[in-house]
Amino acid sequence: MDAQTRESISMLGSCGSCGQCLHCEARSRSICSVIDPDHMARLAQYSHRLAVSPGKTFIQEGEAASDFFIVTSGHAKLFSLMPDGRRQIMGFAQAGDFLGLASGATYAFSAEALGSLSLCRFSRSGLALLRREFPDLENRLMEEASRELVQAQKSMMLLGRKTARERLASFLLEQHQRSPTREIVIHLPMSRTGIADYLGLTIETVSRTLNALQREKLIAISQVTQITLLNLPALEVLARGG
Amino acid sequence: MDAQTRESISMLGSCGSCGQCLHCEARSRSICSVIDPDHMARLAQYSHRLAVSPGKTFIQEGEAASDFFIVTSGHAKLFSLMPDGRRQIMGFAQAGDFLGLASGATYAFSAEALGSLSLCRFSRSGLALLRREFPDLENRLMEEASRELVQAQKSMMLLGRKTARERLASFLLEQHQRSPTREIVIHLPMSRTGIADYLGLTIETVSRTLNALQREKLIAISQVTQITLLNLPALEVLARGG
DNA sequence: GCGACGCCTTGATCCATATCAAAGCCATGA
DNA sequence: TCATGGCTTTGATATGGATCAAGGCGTCGC
Numbered sequence: 001m002d003a004q005t006r007e008s009i010s011m012l013g014s015c016g017s018c019g020q021c022l023h024c025e026a027r028s029r030s031i032c033s034v035i036d037p038d039h040m041a042r043l044a045q046y047s048h049r050l051a052v053s054p055g056k057t058f059i060q061e062g063e064a065a066s067d068f069f070i071v072t073s074g075h076a077k078l079f080s081l082m083p084d085g086r087r088q089i090m091g092f093a094q095a096g097d098f099l100g101l102a103s104g105a106t107y108a109f110s111a112e113a114l115g116s117l118s119l120c121r122f123s124r125s126g127l128a129l130l131r132r133e134f135p136d137l138e139n140r141l142m143e144e145a146s147r148e149l150v151q152a153q154k155s156m157m158l159l160g161r162k163t164a165r166e167r168l169a170s171f172l173l174e175q176h177q178r179s180p181t182r183e184i185v186i187h188l189p190m191s192r193t194g195i196a197d198y199l200g201l202t203i204e205t206v207s208r209t210l211n212a213l214q215r216e217k218l219i220a221i222s223q224v225t226q227i228t229l230l231n232l233p234a235l236e237v238l239a240r241g242g
Numbered sequence: 243m244d245a246q247t248r249e250s251i252s253m254l255g256s257c258g259s260c261g262q263c264l265h266c267e268a269r270s271r272s273i274c275s276v277i278d279p280d281h282m283a284r285l286a287q288y289s290h291r292l293a294v295s296p297g298k299t300f301i302q303e304g305e306a307a308s309d310f311f312i313v314t315s316g317h318a319k320l321f322s323l324m325p326d327g328r329r330q331i332m333g334f335a336q337a338g339d340f341l342g343l344a345s346g347a348t349y350a351f352s353a354e355a356l357g358s359l360s361l362c363r364f365s366r367s368g369l370a371l372l373r374r375e376f377p378d379l380e381n382r383l384m385e386e387a388s389r390e391l392v393q394a395q396k397s398m399m400l401l402g403r404k405t406a407r408e409r410l411a412s413f414l415l416e417q418h419q420r421s422p423t424r425e426i427v428i429h430l431p432m433s434r435t436g437i438a439d440y441l442g443l444t445i446e447t448v449s450r451t452l453n454a455l456q457r458e459k460l461i462a463i464s465q466v467t468q469i470t471l472l473n474l475p476a477l478e479v480l481a482r483g484g
Numbered sequence: 485g486c487g488a489c490g491c492c493t494t495g496a497t498c499c500a501t502a503t504c505a506a507a508g509c510c511a512t513g514a
Numbered sequence: 515t516c517a518t519g520g521c522t523t524t525g526a527t528a529t530g531g532a533t534c535a536a537g538g539c540g541t542c543g544c
Contacts, residue, residue, distance in 0.1 A: 160442030
């Protein structure tokens with residue numbers, strides 16, 4: 001984004017009176033939920049909406065970590081690359097998720113839009129001011145960090161010790177639990193490559209393993225990105241490893 | 243620990259005037275470093291020293307997360323177990339490290355002393371009071387959480403995508419970077435089993451790979467727990483994967 | 485000093501998953 | 515409608531690390 005574009009987005013976003021934050025579709029699920037609706041204008045003053053087109057990288061690992069983001073709609077993948085191109089996806093973000101905690105002076109990961117995505121951006125200094133003004137934010141941010149750490153530890157167990165079948169079962173249940181509706185039919189916003197890079201596997205193993213689970217009647221693959229969980233208890237046993 | 247023991251430790255630890263915190267050997271490396279030395283008595287009022295004998299588990303995954311800990315001396319391993327006994331070590335804690343962020347209502351990991359260990363314990367409510375009284379703690383805790391998240395993401399890359407050689411090189415460099423002296427001779431507080439469970443490998447692979455690195459003159463194994471890094475640049479290239 | 489126990493190393497073999505290769509299967513646009 | 519290109523699936527083969535199986539080597543107690 002060039003300076004001029006950034007500025008114009010910034011100015012549009014700064015209109016605190018237009019209800020940007022008050023009518024934000026992700027508010028109830030994000031850290032902003034701790035702020036009283038009366039103070040939404042204040043919040044809007046320090047935050048700026050932006051749209052990200054599909055496939056665009058909006059956080060680059062190693063760059064100065066100047067901003068935090070909240071996903072307002074769509075999905076993003078958070079990942080890191082090795083020099084030879086090996087990729088590990090650390091997580092998928094969806095509406096309400098806070099991005100940027102895993103950073104010191106620079107971002108520790110890259111982030112790319114899966115499909116079209118909209119974000120809310122906070123500068124580091126803006127968030128610092130908001131934290132001072134709304135102390136409840138501190139607690140909410142610590143909760144957010146704790147949740148992410150717990151999730152990261154689960155991923156470490158998955159990547160270090162689980163078999164391919166166990167990884168896929170864990171992944172499907174995680175998608176199921178994160179969906180707002182909790183239906184047994186889950187829609188996957190990522191490709192097989194995304195699943196493989198998240199689970200530390202290859203796309204072939206992901207494909208074969210999903211088909212094996214289907215043959216065993218644990219799931220049904222209605223479309224490539226749509227899977228029905230036919231036997232939740234069995235998947236849970238598999239995911240936790242017995 | 244029974245209620246009576248807890249109480250007696252508590253009362254001993256509560257003697258704010260005895261200089262417990264002021265003379266704490268881990269203070270400069272821990273979150274307590276943000277608090278002015280004048281206020282050490284206040285800090286000591288909410289914290290309690292305890293000694294843990296070698297091999298003892300002092301945090302149990304799944305139990306109510308009622309306390310936070312700071313390691314004051316010695317080392318601990320933080321890990322999680324699968325029902326069939328597969329173990330993943332999430333990290334090793336040393337003096338100054340803060341334990342307990344990766345928890346919701348219950349601890350997400352178990353922690354066990356490697357050798358003898360001393361800790362400082364804060365109750366959840368005690369820390370909450372201290373956070374209110376010393377707002378700098380908020381920032382320091384967020385930094386701590388960020389550092390842990392960055393480290394967790396590095397572990398995910400290691401476990402998901404690195405080869406055994408790359409994992410060992412990464413591990414040795416991490417131990418090197420965390421040692422206060424930064425000498426090229428590193429002392430490992432954990433056994434081969436500990437290394438294996440941290441790197442998602444078996445003890446046999448750890449042993450073979452370390453010996454291979456020794457044959458290639460990247461390291462020298464002087465004793466089982468003492469390794470000299472002979473070629474740091476080559477190890478760094480290996481660790482990052484080319 | 486000596487036996488025993490607990491790591492650690494080394495060797496042989498196996499196997500889960502990667503890699504290599506070739507079709508399928510859509511969706512898209514001419 | 516048909517060609518194109520990008521996923522995804524499926525099959526054949528290879529391999530890094532696991533597993534199985536001995537030994538080795540300190541350390542500790544007696």
